[in-house]
Amino acid sequence: MANVTENLQNEKIKEEQVEEEEEKSFEELGLDPRLIRALTKKGVTKPTPIQISAIPLILEGKDVVARAKTGSGKTYAYLLPLLQKLFSDSGSSKKTAPSAVVLVPTRELCQQVYSEVLSLIESCRVQLKVVQLTSSMAVSDLRAALTGPPDILVSTPACISMCLSSNALQINSVRDSISMLILDEADLLLSYGYEDDLKALIPHVPRRCQCLLMSATTSADVEKLKKLVLHNPVILTLSEVGDIKDELIPKNVQQFWISCSARDKQLYILALLKLELVQKKVLIFVNTIDMGFRLKLFLEQFGIRTAVLNAELPQNSRLHILEEFNAGLFDYLIATDDSKIKQKEQGNEDNHDASKKSKKHPKQKLDSEFGVVRGIDFKNVYAVINLEMPPTAAGYVHRIGRTGRAYNTGASVSLVSSDEMEVFEEIKTTLGEDENQDSSFIAPFPLLTKNAVESLRYRAEDVAKTVTKVAVREARAQDLRSEILNSEKLKSHFEEHPMDLDLLKHDKLLSKKPPPAHLRAVPEYLMDPTTQEASKIVKLARAAMGNTSSNRRPVSKGKSRRSRDPLKTFSAAGPKKFKGGLKRKGKDMGDKKKAANDAN
Numbered sequence: 001m002a003n004v005t006e007n008l009q010n011e012k013i014k015e016e017q018v019e020e021e022e023e024k025s026f027e028e029l030g031l032d033p034r035l036i037r038a039l040t041k042k043g044v045t046k047p048t049p050i051q052i053s054a055i056p057l058i059l060e061g062k063d064v065v066a067r068a069k070t071g072s073g074k075t076y077a078y079l080l081p082l083l084q085k086l087f088s089d090s091g092s093s094k095k096t097a098p099s100a101v102v103l104v105p106t107r108e109l110c111q112q113v114y115s116e117v118l119s120l121i122e123s124c125r126v127q128l129k130v131v132q133l134t135s136s137m138a139v140s141d142l143r144a145a146l147t148g149p150p151d152i153l154v155s156t157p158a159c160i161s162m163c164l165s166s167n168a169l170q171i172n173s174v175r176d177s178i179s180m181l182i183l184d185e186a187d188l189l190l191s192y193g194y195e196d197d198l199k200a201l202i203p204h205v206p207r208r209c210q211c212l213l214m215s216a217t218t219s220a221d222v223e224k225l226k227k228l229v230l231h232n233p234v235i236l237t238l239s240e241v242g243d244i245k246d247e248l249i250p251k252n253v254q255q256f257w258i259s260c261s262a263r264d265k266q267l268y269i270l271a272l273l274k275l276e277l278v279q280k281k282v283l284i285f286v287n288t289i290d291m292g293f294r295l296k297l298f299l300e301q302f303g304i305r306t307a308v309l310n311a312e313l314p315q316n317s318r319l320h321i322l323e324e325f326n327a328g329l330f331d332y333l334i335a336t337d338d339s340k341i342k343q344k345e346q347g348n349e350d351n352h353d354a355s356k357k358s359k360k361h362p363k364q365k366l367d368s369e370f371g372v373v374r375g376i377d378f379k380n381v382y383a384v385i386n387l388e389m390p391p392t393a394a395g396y397v398h399r400i401g402r403t404g405r406a407y408n409t410g411a412s413v414s415l416v417s418s419d420e421m422e423v424f425e426e427i428k429t430t431l432g433e434d435e436n437q438d439s440s441f442i443a444p445f446p447l448l449t450k451n452a453v454e455s456l457r458y459r460a461e462d463v464a465k466t467v468t469k470v471a472v473r474e475a476r477a478q479d480l481r482s483e484i485l486n487s488e489k490l491k492s493h494f495e496e497h498p499m500d501l502d503l504l505k506h507d508k509l510l511s512k513k514p515p516p517a518h519l520r521a522v523p524e525y526l527m528d529p530t531t532q533e534a535s536k537i538v539k540l541a542r543a544a545m546g547n548t549s550s551n552r553r554p555v556s557k558g559k560s561r562r563s564r565d566p567l568k569t570f571s572a573a574g575p576k577k578f579k580g581g582l583k584r585k586g587k588d589m590g591d592k593k594k595a596a597n598d599a600n
């Protein structure tokens with residue numbers, strides 16, 4: 001009970017401090033000058049609120065539960081103090097296992113955290129060793145990686161449990177050496193089925209070991225983990241006071257929706273992309289692997305090249321696709337986010353589908369440690385499109401969190417069919433929408449008129465007919481075959497040339513027939529003047545942000561693009577009526593509803 005009271009007090013105190021401390025610098029947080037220099041090289045000059053609150057507490061040695069929005073900088077919030085502590089600890093004792101263990105739910109996240117640690121270590125020129133281990137590695141490789149031992153181990157719980165059971169990592173050594181345990185994306189660790197794996201490790205973590213739990217959302221799972229791992233932690237919950245929506249979705253992301261039938265979704269996405277109504281880069285979420293390929297084949301016929309990312313692809317290919325996309329080598333990525341769906345509806349269509357597929361491709365299993373929705377730091381994704389809605393509100397929050405990261409702005413557009421209205425309502429309620437007040441966190445998309453959509457209908461339906469089930473199945477099999485072949489090449493090549501991203505393009509065409517020339521451009525007579533105007537403004541804004549196809553490298557962190565966002569200054573109903581731009585709340589809402597009716 002005393003602990004509960006203390007925690008509540010801590011929570012209260014920290015929330016108040018965050019308000020006051022907003023202007024603190026990294027120096028004032030007590031960060032080592034080497035780390036500050038390394039951050040400056042990366043363009044990171046000012047700590048985010050979660051970093052301001054968490055870094056001093058972690059440096060003091062406190063157990064911390066940190067809950068802050070997606071993209072708010074939680075990774076540095078724990079990595080910076082972790083490294084600083086290791087700077088002073090290194091060489092102080094004869095260790096036989098890693099001093100720090102960072103556990104993440106997916107391989108993609110493992111790679112991301114590992115790269116981040118490595119780059120900080122290299123910039124700081126300190127003698128620290130970091131390794132990443134995943135369950136796909138052979139026990140002999142795990143053993144080899146753990147000899148030394150490394151100072152920091154980044155891994156998934158399943159892999160740690162494998163290391164313990166195979167004796168690649170000895171329990172006594174862990175007990176003697178571990179001084180910091182970090183559970184990143186904590187709310188996902190249990191839902192990914194890692195509970196038993198964590199239970200294999202946690203009893204051997206000594207009480208003196210500092211434990212940190214990082215998460216973007218709270219859940220019963222976080223509470224469970226908190227009890228399992230932490231001792232009297234300080235709980236940091238960062239949110240903008242009094243605004244539930246801001247707790248979940250960064251303020252700098254504008255959320256939109258379009259009501260359309262399931263059948264028309266491809267038509268709408270074609271209109272959004274072909275008429276350039278969303279800024280690049282664009283991340284499109286679908287719920288099944290087949291839908292990803294269906295969309296890719298469909299868009300290809302209109303000259304829109306995309307890459308697909310899913311759990312079926314080999315790990316090297318997946319990592320390479322992410323690297324290429326982050327480096328700006330292609331603009332559109334279709335990602336299958338089916339993890340929650342699999343958990344929610346056991347034996348659902350996609351699982352069924354996957355098992356049918358795996359009979360056809362017996363060697364290819366879906367990777368249960370795959371995940372691109374959670375924690376992955378997509379660089380400069382401006383727009384997230386939900387072609388299909390996620391099954392839960394939490395899934396929505398994490399998908400949308402792939403844009404608007406750190407201080408960047410972004411937008412999301414969700415295509416919602418009548419079947420998905422129930423989950424859409426649940427999402428709106430979770431975000432804090434109140435029917436009785438004239439407020440809406442997810443506004444109707446204002447830039448697309450009905451005319452603009454209808455003008456593309458004939459072509460879209462014609463092409464959609466050619467994307468048959470057989471075509472989808474063949475494209476999926478072909479893509480898998482070539483990625484498996486490439487995967488080995490990728491492995492050896494990128495060990496030697498890590499920067500050579502151009503070698504294998506992942507947005508290659510999969511259609512059997514080359515895209516017809518006449519579908520590449522939308523002829524003038526099919527262009528709706530209002531939408532055309534909107535498209536021009538989006539292009540202008542993109543150019544103003546330095547975000548053109550010839551210049552798609554990351555913009556500097558901390559530079560807000562909000563003021564030049566066309567979604568704030570344009571509406572399909574015409575510029576005069578909306579002179580003040582779109583606002584989420586207040587008197588513009590009536591106008592926005594009208595714009596939505598125009599679009600629908």
Ligand SMILES: Nc1ncnc2c1ncn2[C@@H]1O[C@H](COP(=O)(O)OP(=O)(O)OP(=O)(O)O)[C@@H](O)[C@H]1O
Binds near residue numbers: 068401557
């Ligand atoms: N102080 C900072 N200033 C500018 N950019 C920052 C700062 N801290 C982190 N970033 C950048 O912000 C982006 C998001 O950070 P990070 O991935 O840590 O977010 P997160 O809170 O862990 O998000 P998620 O919950 O989605 O995992 C990264 O590109 C990171 O480099």
